[in-house]
Amino acid sequence: xxTQSTIRTYYLMVNRLNSRTRTTKKALFEYLNEEGLVGSMxxxxxxFEELRNEFHLEVPYDPATNTYxxxxxxxxxxxxLLRFLEMxxxxxxxxxxxxxxxxxxxxxxxxxxxxxxxxxxxxxxxxAIQSKQTLNFSYQKFxxxxxxxxxxxxxxxxxxxxxxxxxxxxxxxxxxxxTYGLDRITSIKVNTQIxxxxxxxxAKEFESVVGISISEPETVELALTASQAKYLKTLPLHKSQxxxxxxxxxxxFGLLVAPNYELVQRILMLGKxxxxxxxxRLVIWVKDILSGALEHYx
Numbered sequence: 001x002x003t004q005s006t007i008r009t010y011y012l013m014v015n016r017l018n019s020r021t022r023t024t025k026k027a028l029f030e031y032l033n034e035e036g037l038v039g040s041m042x043x044x045x046x047x048f049e050e051l052r053n054e055f056h057l058e059v060p061y062d063p064a065t066n067t068y069x070x071x072x073x074x075x076x077x078x079x080x081l082l083r084f085l086e087m088x089x090x091x092x093x094x095x096x097x098x099x100x101x102x103x104x105x106x107x108x109x110x111x112x113x114x115x116x117x118x119x120x121x122x123x124x125x126x127x128a129i130q131s132k133q134t135l136n137f138s139y140q141k142f143x144x145x146x147x148x149x150x151x152x153x154x155x156x157x158x159x160x161x162x163x164x165x166x167x168x169x170x171x172x173x174x175x176x177x178x179t180y181g182l183d184r185i186t187s188i189k190v191n192t193q194i195x196x197x198x199x200x201x202x203a204k205e206f207e208s209v210v211g212i213s214i215s216e217p218e219t220v221e222l223a224l225t226a227s228q229a230k231y232l233k234t235l236p237l238h239k240s241q242x243x244x245x246x247x248x249x250x251x252x253f254g255l256l257v258a259p260n261y262e263l264v265q266r267i268l269m270l271g272k273x274x275x276x277x278x279x280x281r282l283v284i285w286v287k288d289i290l291s292g293a294l295e296h297y298x
Contacts, residue, residue, distance in 0.1 A: 005037060006047075006050075007085060008035075008037065009032060009037045009038065009047055010047070010050070010051060010055070010085050011082070011085035011086060012031070012032060012035065012037070013028065013032070013047060013048075013051065014051070014057070014070075014081060014082060014085065015082065016028060016031060017059065017068060017069060017070050018070060018082070022062070022065060022067035022068070022069050023067055023068055023069070024065075024066050024067050024068075025041070025044070025061075025066060025067075025068065026066075028044065028068065029041060029044050032044065048068075055081060057070070057071075057081075058070075058071040059071070079239070080203060083160075117182075117183040118165065118181070118182030118183040118184070118185055119165065119182065121167075121182050121185055121188050122158065122165065122182070124188060124190055125155055125158060125167050125182075125188070126158060127190065128155050128190045129155045129156060129157070129158070131194075132154075132194050132195055132196070132197065133190050133191055133192065133193065133194060133195070134151075134152045134153060134154055134155075134191045134193045134194075134195050135150075135152075135153045135154075135155055135188060135189065135190060135191065136149070136150065136151045136152070136153070136188070136189045136191060137149075137150055137153065137180075137185050137187060137188040137189070138150075138185065138186045138187045138188075139180055139184055139185055139186070140184050140186055141184065142184070147186055150180075152171065152172065152191070152193065153169055153171060153178075154169045154170050154171065154172070154195040154197065154198075155167055155168075155169040156168055156169040156170065156177075156197055156199060156202040157169065157202040157203060157206075159179065159206060159212060161211050161212055161262070162211075164181060164182070164183060165181070165182045165183075166179045166180060166181050166182065166212050167179065167180050167182060167185075168180075168202060168205075168206075168212075169202075170197075170198050170199065172195075173198060174198065175198045175199055177199070177202065177205050177214055179212045179213075179214075208238075208240070208256055208257050208258055209257065209258050209260065209262075210237060210238050210257055210258070210260065210262050210263045210266060211260060211261070211262025211263065211265075212262065213258065213260035213261050213262055214258065214260075215258040215259070215260055216258060217256050217257055217258050218256070218257070218258070218259055218278075218279050218282075219254060219255075219256055219278060219279070220254070220255045220256070220257055220259060220263070220276075220278060220279065220282060221244065221252060221253070221254050221255075221276075221277035221278040222252070222253045222255070222267065222274055222275070222276060222277065223250050223251070223252045223253075223274065223275040223277055224250065224251050224252075224253065224270065224273055224274050224275075225249070225250060225251075225273045225274075226247075226248060226249055226250060226251060227273070228270060228273035228274065229246075229250075229251035229253075232251075232253060233251075237253075237255060237257075237263070237266055238255050238256075238257050240254075240255050240256040240257060241253055241254070241255050242254050242255075252277065259279060259281065259282040259285070263282075264282070264285060264286060264289070267286055268286065268289065268290075
């Protein structure tokens with residue numbers, strides 16, 4: 001079996017195990033067999049072992065019900081794992097189509113936003129994170145031409161947002177998280193110096209965050225027109241998003257998120273189809289931006 005087929009098997013297994021109902025081994029085998037991914041129970045057992053060894057999932061088996069499920073510790077890292085497997089599965093499916101016919105490239109369109117800039121740093125950063133080695137790097141902010149040199153940075157996490165990759169970490173014994181876009185890094189060096197992480201679960205720092213700017217979460221309420229609400233239902237702003245009330249004309253959504261710059265950007269993208277209801281400071285923030293924008297057309 002090809003690597004891409006194996007990754008697709010992992011993705012479908014984890015996705016099925018993530019459902020609300022427990023999955024029997026037989027049902028999982030039949031599901032994957034129909035997809036042409038496993039041909040025997042022995043192969044399925046091997047895939048379970050690979051999930052445990054390669055991705056550190058426990059996937060406990062309950063002999064009383066003959067079912068598999070995900071443990072609480074599995075659930076903590078599930079969002080990132082599913083996203084990773086989903087991206088690899090999608091890439092593999094595109095790759096198979098292109099291999100079968102070069103004509104397939106004519107029917108694929110990529111957004112030319114330059115988001116691949118800086119991806120060459122993914123590997124050394126990931127290696128530094130896993131080996132707990134500090135980094136020295138040069139960084140150029142969007143706000144100026146000056147290139148800043150940063151030393152002894154402790155990388156803890158790679159964060160993807162809207163097609164761009166960011167490096168997140170701390171300095172020395174500080175627990176404050178800093179993020180740097182890979183597309184603005186001009187050079188990087190992995191040091192021999194080893195650091196002790198000050199955050200046990202850095203991904204948790206972003207649980208209540210849209211984007212990359214970390215701050216305390218608050219209850220956010222947004223009122224959307226019924227037509228625009230359909231899009232937000234299928235593509236939520238955040239996993240905490242829930243419907244508070246719904247009429248024929250308007251849907252009110254609630255989220256528990258940090259009212260940060262990236263959230264404001266996403267709200268502004270909704271234009272006149274949205275009203276911010278809570279919190280007050282977010283209402284004022286969005287209102288001031290819209291008022292300032294209106295002055296350009298007066």
